[in-house]
Amino acid sequence: MTHTITVIRGDGIGPEIMDATLHVLDAMQLGLEYEDADAGLMALEKHGELLPAATLESIRRNAVALKSPLTTPVGGGFSSINVELRRQFDLYANVRPATSFPNTRSRFDSGVNLITIRENTEGSYISEGQETSADGETAVSVTRITRKGSDRIVRYAFELARKTGRKKVTIVHKANILKSTSGLFLKVAREVAAEYPDIEANEMIVDNTCMQLVMRPEQFDIIVTTNLFGDIISDLCAGLVGGLGLAPGANIGTDAAIFEAVHGSAPDIAGKGVANPCALLLAAAQMLDHLAMPDQAERLRKAIVATLEAKDGVTPDLGGTGNTMAFAKAIAARL
Ligand code: ATP
Ligand code: MG
Numbered sequence: 121m122t123h124t125i126t127v128i129r130g131d132g133i134g135p136e137i138m139d140a141t142l143h144v145l146d147a148m149q150l151g152l153e154y155e156d157a158d159a160g161l162m163a164l165e166k167h168g169e170l171l172p173a174a175t176l177e178s179i180r181r182n183a184v185a186l187k188s189p190l191t192t193p194v195g196g197g198f199s200s201i202n203v204e205l206r207r208q209f210d211l212y213a214n215v216r217p218a219t220s221f222p223n224t225r226s227r228f229d230s231g232v233n234l235i236t237i238r239e240n241t242e243g244s245y246i247s248e249g250q251e252t253s254a255d256g257e258t259a260v261s262v263t264r265i266t267r268k269g270s271d272r273i274v275r276y277a278f279e280l281a282r283k284t285g286r287k288k289v290t291i292v293h294k295a296n297i298l299k300s301t302s303g304l305f306l307k308v309a310r311e312v313a314a315e316y317p318d319i320e321a322n323e324m325i326v327d328n329t330c331m332q333l334v335m336r337p338e339q340f341d342i343i344v345t346t347n348l349f350g351d352i353i354s355d356l357c358a359g360l361v362g363g364l365g366l367a368p369g370a371n372i373g374t375d376a377a378i379f380e381a382v383h384g385s386a387p388d389i390a391g392k393g394v395a396n397p398c399a400l401l402l403a404a405a406q407m408l409d410h411l412a413m414p415d416q417a418e419r420l421r422k423a424i425v426a427t428l429e430a431k432d433g434v435t436p437d438l439g440g441t442g443n444t445m446a447f448a449k450a451i452a453a454r455l
Contacts, residue, residue: 123411124153126178130188131160132385133395133444138188140397140448141404144423147452150408150416155182159201160190160385170201176208185378186407188400189385205378206240211371212269213276214238216354216382217406218337219421222429224362225439231338232361235280238350239273240371242266243301245347265301265346270308276372277344278316284409288320289313292329292345292353305346330356358382365396365437368403370410377410379403393443396435398424401451423454 127142129135145152157175164170170192179185190201205211220232242264249262277289291313295306306323313321324332326349332339333353337360343353358367364383371378381399389395401424408417427433433450434440442450 122151122153123184124155124182125407126157126175126182126185127154128157128159128175128185128187128190129162130385131162131191132189132387132390134160134188134190134385136390136393136444137381137395137397137400138186140444141186141400143445143448144397144401144420144452144455145404147455148416148420150413157185159187159205161193164193171204179205179209179376179378183376184407184411185376186400186404187378187380189381189383191385191387202380206371209371209373209376209378210241211373211376211378212239212241213273213370213372214240214350214354215280215370215372215406216357217368217402218354218357218361220361221366221425223431223434223438224366224428226360226362228337228360229362232357234337234340234357235286235342236350236354236357237273237277237280237342237344238354239269239345239347240350241347242269243347245351263298263301265304267304267308270305270346271312274309274312274344277342278312278319278321281319281342282316284414286319286341288322288341289316290329290340290343291321291323292326292343292349293323294326294349296325302346309344326353329353333357333360354382363437364399365435366398366402368399368401368406370403370406372410377407379407379410393445394436395444396437397444397448398428401448419455423451426454427451 129138157178159175192201216236220228220230244263252259291309293302293306295302367382369382405417405420427450433442433446
């Protein structure tokens with residue numbers, strides 16, 4: 121079966137890492153078809169819009185997009201194009217794997233293999249209810265947690281565990297202090313967990329989770345949590361295993377999914393051909409999982425690991441002397 125995916129080349133280092141990623145995907149001969157769509161600064165220059173309707177239609181039609189980083193210019197109408205994409209497609213699950221890789225100069229180069237699943241639509245990041253008093257002395261914001269939002273994110277976590285053969289889901293909360301909001305999340309999470317007796321469920325308070333992640337990250341398998349905690353924890357986890365150049369993420373909704381690198385457009389190194397393509401490549405592996413090609417996803421991940429192990433063509437951020445395309449070719453050669 122052929123799949124058509126929407127490809128957004130993005131800004132800054134975006135086109136370079138997308139070329140590298142598509143080079144590797146092409147070498148895998150998966151029968152994927154690509155449909156190019158513009159967003160970000162590049163779209164503003166070509167079409168006068170940051171997020172053209174044609175791009176939204178392409179994502180809606182194909183239901184799967186692979187996306188490079190986008191630059192949101194200040195004063196462009198959106199606070200962030202990424203946030204607007206999440207809103208348009210109700211991409212409620214932000215899925216961030218953190219796996220230790222060899223030769224990364226990070227704190228853990230083995231033993232970490234976890235996925236953080238962050239609720240992406242509610243919690244402390246809703247835009248309503250933000251108020252600062254007239255005298256500027258007091259600020260108030262609203263946190264909203266719903267049964268529906270909590271149920272679907274926790275269910276996503278348990279379903280993913282089943283699908284990928286993972287054994288444990290850790291529900292991360294602060295219900296001891298945030299009794300109403302985090303309390304509701306925990307209550308619903310317990311109910312959902314009870315429907316999955318085959319998957320171990322445990323609960324952990326967010327502050328303790330941070331300490332445990334730094335001291336014994338190997339105890340975690342899947343973490344599921346609300347928006348703010350998930351934002352912080354997923355970056356903490358990226359830092360445990362080698363930083364931004366190796367951190368992929370997926371934003372998943374009922375009708376569409378967007379796969380991306382976690383890092384930004386890195387204007388400081390754009391155009392130099394030295395950006396690390398691994399984060400986008402690992403996002404492509406997540407995409408293959410999503411497209412029900414888990415063996416191909418594993419094949420791609422193994423080639424990345426083997427290339428890091430051999431330090432073949434690796435980019436300067438990992439201490440290598442290679443470049444974006446050399447790295448991609450070294451990975452393609454190990455597929
Ligand atoms: P943006 O404004 O798009 O968020 P930024 O510069 O604020 O861009 P990042 O792009 O996330 O933030 O980059 C932070 C730092 O990490 C920069 O020094 C950048 O060069 C480096 N970096 C990010 N991604 C990569 C990559 N794929 N390969 C190598 N270095 C990277
Ligand atoms: Mg940034």
